[in-house]
Amino acid sequence: INKVLNSIMCDLSLFQPLPAKYGGRHTVTLIPGDGIGPELLNHVREVFRFSCVPVDFEVVNVNSAMTSEDDINNAITAIRRNGVALKGNIETNHTMPPSVKSRNNLLRTSLDLYANVMHCQSLPGVQTRHKDIDILIVRENTEGEYSSLEHESVTGVVESLKIITRTNSLRIADYAFKLAREKGRRRVTAVHKANIMKLGDGLFLQCCREVASGYPDLQFDAMIVDNTTMQLVSNPEQFDVMVMPNLYGNVVSNVCAGLVGGPGLVPGANYGKDYAVFETATRNTGKSIAGRNIANPTAMLLASCMMLDHLKKSYFFSYVKNLCLNCKCVSSLQLHTADIGGQGTTSEVVQSIMKLIQSKGQLTTDL
Amino acid sequence: MIQLINIPKTFDHECSLCGISMQTVTLIPGDGIGPEISTAVMRIFEAAQVPIQWDERNVTAIQGPGGNWMIPPNTKESMDRNKIGLKGPLKTPVAAGHPSMNLLLRKTFDLYANVRPCMSIEGYKTPYTDVDLVTIRENTEGEYSGIEHVIVDGVVQSIKLITEDASERIAKYAFEYAVNNQRSSVTAVHKANIMRMSDGLFLRKCREAAENYKDIKFTEMYLDTVCLNMVQDPTQFDVLVMPNLYGDILSDLCAGLIGGLGVTPSGNIGTNGVAIFESVHGTAPDIAGADLANPTALLLSAVMMLRHMGLHAHAQRIQTACFNTIQDKRVLTKDLGGNAKCSEFTAAICERVQDLD
Numbered sequence: 096i097n098k099v100l101n102s103i104m105c106d107l108s109l110f111q112p113l114p115a116k117y118g119g120r121h122t123v124t125l126i127p128g129d130g131i132g133p134e135l136l137n138h139v140r141e142v143f144r145f146s147c148v149p150v151d152f153e154v155v156n157v158n159s160a161m162t163s164e165d166d167i168n169n170a171i172t173a174i175r176r177n178g179v180a181l182k183g184n185i186e187t188n189h190t191m192p193p194s195v196k197s198r199n200n201l202l203r204t205s206l207d208l209y210a211n212v213m214h215c216q217s218l219p220g221v222q223t224r225h226k227d228i229d230i231l232i233v234r235e236n237t238e239g240e241y242s243s244l245e246h247e248s249v250t251g252v253v254e255s256l257k258i259i260t261r262t263n264s265l266r267i268a269d270y271a272f273k274l275a276r277e278k279g280r281r282r283v284t285a286v287h288k289a290n291i292m293k294l295g296d297g298l299f300l301q302c303c304r305e306v307a308s309g310y311p312d313l314q315f316d317a318m319i320v321d322n323t324t325m326q327l328v329s330n331p332e333q334f335d336v337m338v339m340p341n342l343y344g345n346v347v348s349n350v351c352a353g354l355v356g357g358p359g360l361v362p363g364a365n366y367g368k369d370y371a372v373f374e375t376a377t378r379n380t381g382k383s384i385a386g387r388n389i390a391n392p393t394a395m396l397l398a399s400c401m402m403l404d405h406l407k408k409s410y411f412f413s414y415v416k417n418l419c420l421n422c423k424c425v426s427s428l429q430l431h432t433a434d435i436g437g438q439g440t441t442s443e444v445v446q447s448i449m450k451l452i453q454s455k456g457q458l459t460t461d462l
Numbered sequence: 463m464i465q466l467i468n469i470p471k472t473f474d475h476e477c478s479l480c481g482i483s484m485q486t487v488t489l490i491p492g493d494g495i496g497p498e499i500s501t502a503v504m505r506i507f508e509a510a511q512v513p514i515q516w517d518e519r520n521v522t523a524i525q526g527p528g529g530n531w532m533i534p535p536n537t538k539e540s541m542d543r544n545k546i547g548l549k550g551p552l553k554t555p556v557a558a559g560h561p562s563m564n565l566l567l568r569k570t571f572d573l574y575a576n577v578r579p580c581m582s583i584e585g586y587k588t589p590y591t592d593v594d595l596v597t598i599r600e601n602t603e604g605e606y607s608g609i610e611h612v613i614v615d616g617v618v619q620s621i622k623l624i625t626e627d628a629s630e631r632i633a634k635y636a637f638e639y640a641v642n643n644q645r646s647s648v649t650a651v652h653k654a655n656i657m658r659m660s661d662g663l664f665l666r667k668c669r670e671a672a673e674n675y676k677d678i679k680f681t682e683m684y685l686d687t688v689c690l691n692m693v694q695d696p697t698q699f700d701v702l703v704m705p706n707l708y709g710d711i712l713s714d715l716c717a718g719l720i721g722g723l724g725v726t727p728s729g730n731i732g733t734n735g736v737a738i739f740e741s742v743h744g745t746a747p748d749i750a751g752a753d754l755a756n757p758t759a760l761l762l763s764a765v766m767m768l769r770h771m772g773l774h775a776h777a778q779r780i781q782t783a784c785f786n787t788i789q790d791k792r793v794l795t796k797d798l799g800g801n802a803k804c805s806e807f808t809a810a811i812c813e814r815v816q817d818l819d
Contacts, residue, residue, distance in 0.1 A: 187655040187656075189654040189655050189658055189662060189665075193658040193659045193662070196658075197655055197656055200656065224589035224590070225589065240622070240653075240656070240657065241656050243656070243658075245657065245658065245659040245660055246659070247659060250626075251625055251626035251627065252623065252624075252625045252626070253623070253624045253625070253659045253660045253663050254621050254622070254623055254660070255621070255622040255623075255624070255657050255659065255660040256619050256620070256621060256622075257605070257619070257620040257621075257622060258617065258618070258619055259617075259618045259620070260616055260617045260618070261615075261616030261617070262616065288707075288710075291605075291606055291608075292605070292610065292620050293610065294610040294611075294612060294618045294620065295610055295618045295619075295620040297618075298616075298618050320710075320711055321710050321711050321713075321714035321715075322714065324689075324711055324712075324714055324715040324718060325714045325715060325717060325718030325722065325723075326718070327693075327715075327718070328589075328590070328693055328715060328718040328719055329588070329589075329718050329722065342653075342707075343711075345653075345685065345686050346685065346686065346689050346711055348686075349686040349687070349689040349690040350689045350690070350692075350693055350715070352690055353689065353690045353691070353692070353693035353694045354693050357690070357694055358690060377686065377690060378686075379687070
């Protein structure tokens with residue numbers, strides 16, 4: 096019986112174990128980060144409080160200026176405790192010595208958040224050059240070029256190692272196909288550069304093919320990364336679900352975010368077997384617009400909605416998501432922030448979202 | 463006549479009968495549609511009376527005495543002598559047993575910089591207008607060093623190599639290019655937040671090179687930010703310099719912005735003054751020999767070559783003729799949206815070039 100139960104539990108790998116829940120309320124770790132992170136997360140808390148969402152935030156600050164790793168280790172412990180986190184991006188000062196690693200990367204690898212998922216969708220009311228984009232990007236989040244293994248073997252010659260493993264490639268490919276099936280998608284495209292990196296990306300591609308054979312209902316194809324970016328800027332409607340190693344994922348996700356209207360609109364999620372961390376998809380600190388009340392709160396709000404969905408509070412998810420989308424529909428420029436061509440401030444957008452929530456009536460009657 | 467007065471420097475080159483020294487350029491037609499587009503370019507150059515004579519050569523991989531693969535010695539000799547080359551697409555058979563021809567050429571002449579100017583073509587509409595940027599990509603090392611190992615079964619390691627010398631060389635070239643082509647800023651593209659040592663070294667060398675060119679504005683930007691901003695507003699970029707892989711991805715991204723590889727020129731700069739200009743599209747074997755190919759990419763690369771050689775007036779005339787023909791829309795090859803043959807398209811450009819004289 097145990098074996099059967101175990102295998103069922105493994106099959107439900109897309110459905111992570113429910114995190115800390117006490118008295119009907121969830122506790123979620125909140126990492127403000129740097130730049131626009133703190134102000135956007137404050138708005139999220141404001142909207143949650145207003146909508147009576149039963150989530151309590153445990154705020155953990157990470158000081159990026161310090162070289163010691165105590166802060167980030169505290170954050171990691173908090174996430175292990177709560178299971179779920181919402182975070183802003185933590186600045187990486189690359190003038191510091193190489194031993195001081197990127198805090199964001201440390202978080203992802205320590206918690207083994209192996210899948211970075213991003214849903215790029217054309218939003219109504221947002222002017223873009225391309226229409227009808229609906230791409231799910233699944234990016235391997237822990238290895239590849241982000242292994243942080245570098246050394247200077249001879250002065251003036253630096254080697255950086257890119258690691259690709261069979262285990263992680265199979266794992267991410269499996270995640271992508273399961274997600275595609277769950278969301279009713281039809282086609283998965285693997286993005287690679289196996290013509291040049293024959294062993295590394297070759298292994299990745301082989302793993303994708305192996306997993307694909309187990310999903311005959313889904314169409315599978317592969318595309319080289321440079322051709323992919325060219326296709327994305329000319330004909331992005333052809334893509335459905337895309338799966339790729341770490342660095343290409345970085346490039347492709349940013350290109351797609353740009354295609355649908357910019358970094359202020361797309362939420363991202365990092366999933367592991369036991370933990371999930373939600374943030375904006377393009378992970379920008381937005382230093383230049385911090386503190387000026389002009390940042391677009393949509394990405395962070397949609398990320399918090401994805402978090403609620405993960406916590407199985409799905410009635411909130413579609414509710415708040417529709418509100419955000421409705422905000423984009425309204426043609427009044429007051430409700431668009433500067434990054435999508437409007438003149439509204441962050442707080443004005445958040446206020447209008449809360450007004451719409453209020454106009455839909457008391458939420459407590461839904462419980 | 464007014465045009466001649468405006469361009470006094472090239473007045474001498476106007477008359478090919480005056481016995482002005484003709485420069486010889488090595489021409490490698492390539493495979494597939496290569497020969498027909500090379501013929502098209504030669505015909506247009508003739509119509510424009512460009513003082514160039516062509517030294518046509520072949521590139522096939524042959525095995526040298528040590529067992530290592532190389533290009534035919536007479537081709538190498540020709541390139542070393544002429545210094546400038548124009549190349550069509552080369553095919554690499556899959557199980558050939560030898561490295562790709564492009565790789566062989568790159569190694570033989572140490573072609574360290576790949577330059578791709580991307581300019582929107584009026585008349586060939588894409589969702590992006592007013593694109594005018596140049597990507598300069600380090601072409602010898604980085605992620606394409608080809609060093610890979612299987613550490614244990616199921617774990618593969620690829621090595622990305624960044625050296626001080628190569629980074630210094632490409633950074634210097636980028637600034638030189640900016641100065642020679644009246645560009646105002648150079649942006650280094652990197653991921654030093656993640657690859658601290660390797661991209662950090664590259665960035666340091668770019669910063670050092672910037673010190674010697676105070677007139678050129680120098681900025682640094684993360685690769686992901688560049689991608690994000692590029693698809694939203696490509697007009698904010700000017701010259702971009704970066705290591706191999708990022709260059710590969712970004713240069714193709716930029717080519718996509720202006721209409722694809724069929725209209726994108728490219729040049730490779732090597733040590734010892736060698737420069738090979740090429741079209742970067744494939745050999746298109748399905749239309750080879752059918753007079754359907756579009757010679758624009760090779761033509762624009764040849765125009766880049768003329769500018770490199772200092773023949774600016776000819777370059778401008780041919781480029782204008784080409785763009786005007788495309789804008790006119792009457793005679794266009796199939797990939798540009800028309801149904802004319804390659805020879806008809808070429809003839810239209812030749813006519814315009816002669817009219818512009």
